[in-house]
Amino acid sequence: MTAAFQDFYPDEFSHCYGCGSQNPQGHHLKSYWDGEETIARFTPDAKYSGGVPEHVYGGMVASLLDCHGTASAAAFTYRALNREMGDGGDPVRFVTASLKVDFLKPTPMGVELVVRGKLRSIDGRKVWVDLSLTGNDGICAKGEMLAIRLRT
Numbered sequence: 001m002t003a004a005f006q007d008f009y010p011d012e013f014s015h016c017y018g019c020g021s022q023n024p025q026g027h028h029l030k031s032y033w034d035g036e037e038t039i040a041r042f043t044p045d046a047k048y049s050g051g052v053p054e055h056v057y058g059g060m061v062a063s064l065l066d067c068h069g070t071a072s073a074a075a076f077t078y079r080a081l082n083r084e085m086g087d088g089g090d091p092v093r094f095v096t097a098s099l100k101v102d103f104l105k106p107t108p109m110g111v112e113l114v115v116r117g118k119l120r121s122i123d124g125r126k127v128w129v130d131l132s133l134t135g136n137d138g139i140c141a142k143g144e145m146l147a148i149r150l151r152t
């Protein structure tokens with residue numbers, strides 16, 4: 001089975017609630033390549049409801065974009081540097097500096113959500129990623145992320 005980007009995060013940096021393997025209560029989001037784009041799939045538990053049980057709450061939507069966005073920023077950078085994840089070199093680590101979310105329509109509960117990331121630009125330590133989250137009836141949210149590469 002193909003490894004997810006997050007599988008390459010060293011354990012000491014894997015405590016993120018959204019995507020860290022070392023956080024037993026976390027969501028353990030997993031991000032992968034899909035051609036030139038990145039993709040993650042996630043089905044929220046019913047407790048993450050919004051105003052009505054049929055809809056997902058906005059913080060969960062933002063969280064999925066957040067974790068997929070930073071993982072994607074790292075992946076895009078590895079590819080731009082012609083490096084492989086887990087190549088033994090300094091790990092390429094990103095945090096979110098800015099995340100704008102447009103909630104286009106309610107996000108349905110009980111279905112698999114698909115999160116996609118597309119590279120807009122890499123400018124030194126700054127990576128801009130365009131994000132989307134799709135339910136069973138089209139795009140529910142769009143995001144724009146500025147991820148900053150941490151100094152090693």
Ligand SMILES: CCCCCCCC/C=C\CCCCCCCC(=O)SCCNC(=O)CCNC(=O)[C@H](O)C(C)(C)COP(=O)(O)OP(=O)(O)OC[C@H]1O[C@@H](n2cnc3c(N)ncnc32)[C@H](O)[C@@H]1OP(=O)(O)O
Binds near residue numbers: 086091125
């Ligand atoms: C794929 C393979 C991987 C292999 C292994 C990898 C290991 C990976 C391990 C672990 C991954 C982690 C997984 C979890 C992540 C989940 C996502 C989150 O939730 S992250 C938490 C929330 N975010 C924060 O807590 C950040 C808090 N902010 C900061 O720490 C700083 O502000 C930081 C680092 C973002 C920037 O600080 P500065 O001192 O390093 O750099 P300055 O000079 O301030 O900014 C750099 C450039 O960015 C611009 N900038 C900074 N913030 C901006 C903003 N909000 N809007 C616009 N521009 C901004 C600045 O103007 C500057 O631009 P100019 O270089 O001058 O052109």
